[in-house]
Amino acid sequence: MNRLGIIVVGAAVIFAIVVPFFLKPFGIYLISMWAVLTIAAMGLNLTLGYAGQISLAQGAFVGIGAYTTALLIQAGWPYPIVFISAGLLCFAIGWGLGYPALRVQHHYLAFVTLAFTTLVFLVLRNEEWLTRGIYGISGIARPTLLGWSTANARDFYFFCLGALTVIAAATWWMLRSPWGRAFIALRENPIRALSLGLDTRRYTLMAFAIGSGLAGLSGALYAPLVQFIEPNSFALGLSFNLLLMVIVGGGGCFFGPFVGALVAVLLPEWMRITQSYYLMVYAAIVMLLLAFCPSGLLGLIERVIKATRGRRGPDGIAPNAERANP
Amino acid sequence: MYRPGLIVSVVVASLGLLSSAYAQSTVYMPAVLELSGSGAVSGTNFRDGMILAVEEINAKGGILGKKIEMPLLDTQSEAGIARAQVQKVLDNNPYVVLGPVFSGSVLTAMLLTQQAGVPQLVGGEAAAITQKNNPYVFRTSFGQQFSMPKIANYVRDGVKAKTVAVLWVNNDFGKGGRDSFIKEMASRDIKVVADVSTEAGQADFSADVVKMKAANADAIFVYLNEEESARFLKEAKKQGIKSPLIGETTLLGQKVIDLAGDAANGVRGHVGLTVDAPIPAVKEFAERFKKRFNYVCDHNGIKGYTGIYFIKYVTEKMGKFDSKLFAHTAHGIAVTPKEEPGILMEATWDQNGDVDRESFLGEVVDGKQKIVQILPKLGK
Amino acid sequence: MASFIQLLVSGLATGAIYALIAVGFTLLWQTSQTINFAQGEFVMLPAFFILSAMNWGAPFWLAALIGIALSVAILGLLFKIIIVDPMLRHGVLPLVISTIALSLFLKESVKDFYSSQAQPFPALVPSTDIHIFDAVISTQSLAVLAVAIVTVVALQVLLNKTRVGRCMQATAQNPTLARILGIPTRRMVLYTFLINGVLVAVASILVSPIYLAKFTNGETLGMAAFVAAIIGGYNQVRGAILGGVILGILDNLSAAYVSSQYRGAFPLLVLIAVILLRPQGLFGRIEERTV
Numbered sequence: 001m002n003r004l005g006i007i008v009v010g011a012a013v014i015f016a017i018v019v020p021f022f023l024k025p026f027g028i029y030l031i032s033m034w035a036v037l038t039i040a041a042m043g044l045n046l047t048l049g050y051a052g053q054i055s056l057a058q059g060a061f062v063g064i065g066a067y068t069t070a071l072l073i074q075a076g077w078p079y080p081i082v083f084i085s086a087g088l089l090c091f092a093i094g095w096g097l098g099y100p101a102l103r104v105q106h107h108y109l110a111f112v113t114l115a116f117t118t119l120v121f122l123v124l125r126n127e128e129w130l131t132r133g134i135y136g137i138s139g140i141a142r143p144t145l146l147g148w149s150t151a152n153a154r155d156f157y158f159f160c161l162g163a164l165t166v167i168a169a170a171t172w173w174m175l176r177s178p179w180g181r182a183f184i185a186l187r188e189n190p191i192r193a194l195s196l197g198l199d200t201r202r203y204t205l206m207a208f209a210i211g212s213g214l215a216g217l218s219g220a221l222y223a224p225l226v227q228f229i230e231p232n233s234f235a236l237g238l239s240f241n242l243l244l245m246v247i248v249g250g251g252g253c254f255f256g257p258f259v260g261a262l263v264a265v266l267l268p269e270w271m272r273i274t275q276s277y278y279l280m281v282y283a284a285i286v287m288l289l290l291a292f293c294p295s296g297l298l299g300l301i302e303r304v305i306k307a308t309r310g311r312r313g314p315d316g317i318a319p320n321a322e323r324a325n326p
Numbered sequence: 327m328y329r330p331g332l333i334v335s336v337v338v339a340s341l342g343l344l345s346s347a348y349a350q351s352t353v354y355m356p357a358v359l360e361l362s363g364s365g366a367v368s369g370t371n372f373r374d375g376m377i378l379a380v381e382e383i384n385a386k387g388g389i390l391g392k393k394i395e396m397p398l399l400d401t402q403s404e405a406g407i408a409r410a411q412v413q414k415v416l417d418n419n420p421y422v423v424l425g426p427v428f429s430g431s432v433l434t435a436m437l438l439t440q441q442a443g444v445p446q447l448v449g450g451e452a453a454a455i456t457q458k459n460n461p462y463v464f465r466t467s468f469g470q471q472f473s474m475p476k477i478a479n480y481v482r483d484g485v486k487a488k489t490v491a492v493l494w495v496n497n498d499f500g501k502g503g504r505d506s507f508i509k510e511m512a513s514r515d516i517k518v519v520a521d522v523s524t525e526a527g528q529a530d531f532s533a534d535v536v537k538m539k540a541a542n543a544d545a546i547f548v549y550l551n552e553e554e555s556a557r558f559l560k561e562a563k564k565q566g567i568k569s570p571l572i573g574e575t576t577l578l579g580q581k582v583i584d585l586a587g588d589a590a591n592g593v594r595g596h597v598g599l600t601v602d603a604p605i606p607a608v609k610e611f612a613e614r615f616k617k618r619f620n621y622v623c624d625h626n627g628i629k630g631y632t633g634i635y636f637i638k639y640v641t642e643k644m645g646k647f648d649s650k651l652f653a654h655t656a657h658g659i660a661v662t663p664k665e666e667p668g669i670l671m672e673a674t675w676d677q678n679g680d681v682d683r684e685s686f687l688g689e690v691v692d693g694k695q696k697i698v699q700i701l702p703k704l705g706k
Numbered sequence: 707m708a709s710f711i712q713l714l715v716s717g718l719a720t721g722a723i724y725a726l727i728a729v730g731f732t733l734l735w736q737t738s739q740t741i742n743f744a745q746g747e748f749v750m751l752p753a754f755f756i757l758s759a760m761n762w763g764a765p766f767w768l769a770a771l772i773g774i775a776l777s778v779a780i781l782g783l784l785f786k787i788i789i790v791d792p793m794l795r796h797g798v799l800p801l802v803i804s805t806i807a808l809s810l811f812l813k814e815s816v817k818d819f820y821s822s823q824a825q826p827f828p829a830l831v832p833s834t835d836i837h838i839f840d841a842v843i844s845t846q847s848l849a850v851l852a853v854a855i856v857t858v859v860a861l862q863v864l865l866n867k868t869r870v871g872r873c874m875q876a877t878a879q880n881p882t883l884a885r886i887l888g889i890p891t892r893r894m895v896l897y898t899f900l901i902n903g904v905l906v907a908v909a910s911i912l913v914s915p916i917y918l919a920k921f922t923n924g925e926t927l928g929m930a931a932f933v934a935a936i937i938g939g940y941n942q943v944r945g946a947i948l949g950g951v952i953l954g955i956l957d958n959l960s961a962a963y964v965s966s967q968y969r970g971a972f973p974l975l976v977l978i979a980v981i982l983l984r985p986q987g988l989f990g991r992i993e994e995r996t997v
Contacts, residue, residue, distance in 0.1 A: 026414035115974040126967045134498045228434035283811035366822040523966045529917045532716030533961035536709040553824045
């Protein structure tokens with residue numbers, strides 16, 4: 001990242017810390033939701049943007065994380081352990097699901113994960129003895145960490161923001177590592193990577209499992225944020241929404257999920273002025289966005305920068321041919 | 327990476343999130359409803375009933391001289407969004423919050439309105455809603471804990487059934503009804519010989535009808551949403567089910583009758599609110615509704631309409647707009663159509679916010695719902 | 707035993723509906739790599755074109771023709787030109803997302819501009835019940851079955867016996883080579899979209915009397931189409947119809963004999979099994995991978 005990038009990110013961080021003091025509880029709720037969903041979108045970005053696998057199960061993993069968290073909190077477990085357990089559980093399930101499922105290619109995985117999401121929904125709904133079934137779990141308490149209670153909206157937002165920062169940093173570090181470079185190689189050309197000696201299946205599996213683990217962590221924050229969870233919230237709708245976030249923000253760009261989640265959370269709010277037509281307008285905007293900048297908003301900005309700068313460079317390569325490097 | 331767009335978006339967003347002031351000559355009563363998604367039909371009916379009431383009241387000068395301002399917010403039939411929307415309206419200090427209709431959304435929103443001390447007029451029928459010790463929640467329709475005993479009594483005394491089969495839709499509406507019903511059956515020593523769940527939006531009921539036939543019960547209790555009820559009735563007629571089909575308001579609704587055709591004939595059940603009630607005030611309301619909105623309203627429309635008039639009555643009784651006093655005043659209140667014509671039928675509210683009023687036993691005869699019996703209030 | 711036959715017969719009827727929708731889905735995938743997540747909504751929409759035409763006074767047969775024409779124009783031609791062509795350049799994924807957004811758009815449009823309530827829809831054939839071997843099937847279901855079979859047979863004839871059909875197949879298998887051989891590939895792909903437009907309109911006319919025209923119809927029908935297409939074999943048109951029938955019967959049998967709460971799970975488990983063990987579907991051909 002160059003100097004301009006650091007300044008931009010720094011300014012954004014300062015903005016994120018300062019803005020809740022100017023917002024009413026609803027606004028704070030929205031940005032907390034943004035932070036929580038960004039974590040899940042980051043996970044999906046690993047799976048989709050970097051490792052190139054289409055997963056429609058991200059919403060289900062958020063659900064598994066949320067339910068685990070809700071049940072364990074109500075059983076009295078301390079929150080830090082619950083948080084980590086949710087992540088680990090989803091990592092493990094992701095590994096278990098991915099092991100056979102990743103033997104098949106691209107569009108097939110979409111359908112396997114589609115089926116998985118629906119199956120998870122059915123289990124969450126039908127197994128009342130475990131999940132309270134269709135009625136959901138309500139009254140989920142917000143955690144108290146080292147004496148600091150997050151019950152207040154603003155306090156909880158800072159907690160989410162903190163979690164997001166830590167997780168983002170960890171993900172950034174992971175992507176810079178040799179491992180991360182292997183992920184990128186996988187997306188570009190799996191067969192060539194294989195010929196170079198990379199065990200593609202293992203790396204793809206790790207990407208999928210880590211992505212699922214991140215979704216679990218996101219769920220662990222979602223449950224105390226909304227304080228009520230039910231099976232319907234984690235069905236296909238959420239998976240589609242997360243997919244939208246990654247694509248609109250820019251798949252394969254590190255900050256793509258941040259932008260995508262912001263659009264997904266804020267756009268319906270702006271559109272509410274159009275009353276009941278807003279969902280229609282939302283869908284239309286997404287389609288237009290994809291038509292004109294299918295590499296996402298960040299991809300578009302990148303292309304513009306390259307176009308103004310690239311003429312001097314030796315690479316006269318067309319903007320679409322190369323994908324983003326973080 | 328470069329993110330100028332990000333900063334601009336967040337700034338504009340925050341500006342959009344800051345509050346706006348509402349005019350002082352109006353009373354702010356926002357409605358948070360299912361206007362899209364699986365609950366759209368219930369939500370839009372409830373909304374239109376309320377809009378009719380609000381228009382009538384505002385035309386006469388409003389409540390205590392202030393016109394009602396009722397902005398509409400869509401929960402998309404999801405509890406998480408419902409919660410968010412309720413949070414949003416609470417930021418603007420409403421007098422009363424209206425809706426949602428879905429029980430799951432109601433339960434989650436209730437936590438917020440209770441904390442804020444704002445009364446909430448809901449459309450959900452789940453028993454749990456009035457069992458949470460929340461003094462601020464009110465409804466204008468029977469909770470399942472009131473309607474199910476009436477049906478159960480009918481099954482035991484009217485149909486004289488010793489065994490019953492239950493068919494229900496697997497969402498919070500259907501499951502709640504099924505759970506209440508089974509409990510009532512148990513306490514009346516009637517055996518449940520089949521307990522079959524169906525999916526919302528299901529079109530093929532042959533497997534369910536096969537199971538119902540095999541169970542051979544004295545009566546079949548059907549608790550589905552409208553379209554599914556119609557499809558089930560058609561399949562039941564096709565395969566020649568002999569046992570009587572008993573249901574609640576939905577099953578005997580005009581919509582189901584229209585869609586099922588003559589397969590609906592012979593269906594019987596308990597009806598809480600219906601535009602076909604043999605009460606002139608209700609019939610006139612139905613006419614006005616049809617003229618205004620061009621369709622026949624279901625029980626959710628009546629819930630919404632009477633809800634607004636309920637709020638008007640309580641407010642006028644208090645003489646001022648006081649959210650916390652509202653809760654106090656409304657508990658135990660009785661409203662008659664003479665005092666407030668908009669209430670349509672005499673009703674009393676108990677300490678939990680539940681309503682008690684007359685209801686009806688109906689039967690579908692020749693493609694129309696006929697009220698066979700009027701059941702009195704459970705209370706005085 | 708009687709109930710088993712009833713379940714089989716009803717399952718066949720439902721399965722025929724799924725099959726019809728799966729065929730169009732398969733065709734698009736086969737010839738242009740388009741995974742159309744909006745296929746369910748494509749089947750939901752023509753019914754509303756027809757209802758609108760009837761509201762303006764057209765008799766049913768005319769409205770049906772108008773519906774089919776609009777479907778071909780909008781869901782076939784416009785869909786291809788406005789959405790598929792621009793997206794496909796950037797890969798399959800943006801197109802998939804676009805079709806997801808499109809399905810949401812169509813659903814909400816119908817709900818906002820027409821009605822959120824289910825609408826009765828006139829039937830092609832009057833509904834009477836026929837008794838076969840202790841089981842009851844309605845004439846409507848038989849009509850659906852008949853039309854589905856005729857459609858598939860016609861498609862197979864088109865694809866295998868006519869020149870145009872063979873050109874379409876060539877385009878599907880190897881577009882570059884087909885272009886070199888002088889086949890107007892873009893026109894071939896266009897034809898598939900137009901055919902899908904007809905198929906979804908026909909499916910809509912058959913399905914709506916039973917399902918009732920409602921904006922949420924697309925969700926269940928679409929999912930059923932994907933599952934049917936994959937189980938049957940997404941790169942063989944006849945695989946789609948067999949997949950649809952298997953799905954319909956499986957759904958009924960599992961609901962009746964195993965668990966009604968998990969009735970949605972069994973088709974999905976079969977789907978997962980098929981993808982893992984035989985990805986080309988029960989009747990599909992194995993695809994070669996391009997390097």
